[in-house]
Amino acid sequence: MSKPSPQELADFETQCDAWFAANTVRDPGFMLPLTFMEVSTDQQFDFLRDWQRKVYEAGYFGMSWSTEYGGYGMHPEFQRIATRIMKAHDAPIMINAIGNGWTGPLLLDIGREEDKRRYIKPMLSAEEIWCQGFSEPEHGSDLGSAQTKAVRDGDEYVINGSKIWTSLGDRADYMILLAR
CATH class of the missing domain: 1.10.540 (Butyryl-Coa Dehydrogenase, subunit A; domain 1)
Incomplete structure (x- = not known):
């Protein structure tokens, strides 16, 4: 360009x-x-x-x-x-600040082609809203101490743990999640 x-x-x-x-x-x-x-x-x-x-x-x-x-x-x-x-x-x-400021750039940089095609446009148009799941009850914003785990089960991940201070979490369609 x-x-x-x-x-x-x-x-x-x-x-x-x-x-x-x-x-x-x-x-x-x-x-x-x-x-x-x-x-x-x-x-x-x-x-x-x-x-x-x-x-x-x-x-x-x-x-x-x-x-x-x-x-x-x-x-x-x-x-x-x-x-x-x-x-x-x-x-x-x-x-859609989390979608446009965090998730979208991350997908564009390292995301799978099918995920880029699926998520980017609805993110930009605010058709789908994103939140972030980083902070935890016992660890706050200390991301290095996060305890939430993601365990692969076939084609999916099973998530165990909790997140707090999830702005727009009650309205979001998707979450960018920090898990071990």
Whole structure:
């Protein structure tokens, strides 16, 4: 992928700014969370899920992720510009922070081809929400002391253990899990 010209970036910035100016909802009639960890109502969750889907479908999210898996295959500079403009417009957050910030990049880097094809696009569009299972009751965030175990049983893993502080765990479709 070649680096975009300054003119291409400037044109994109203008287009992106116009879209967020026209589409950003500043007052939906309820408090908008500042982070995914603050989502506490169905109304907030549904609004933010719809918002991420709208931004993705407009082409302003998942921009540098491969088209093969549901991204837009653009130079990363375009996503940096879109993210900066989202912030400038005080746009709502992207609800699938764990999927988009942790699971997706991990899958793209070391995931199986069938998993990339299966999970990436629904992750970007917020059709499927991810949470993380790292912290444990007796060990907190000390990942080196984690006791949860995953034992292979045929084509599956049987998980034994507990996780706590699983933000959006009650709404997530999938979890990225730390287990021994």
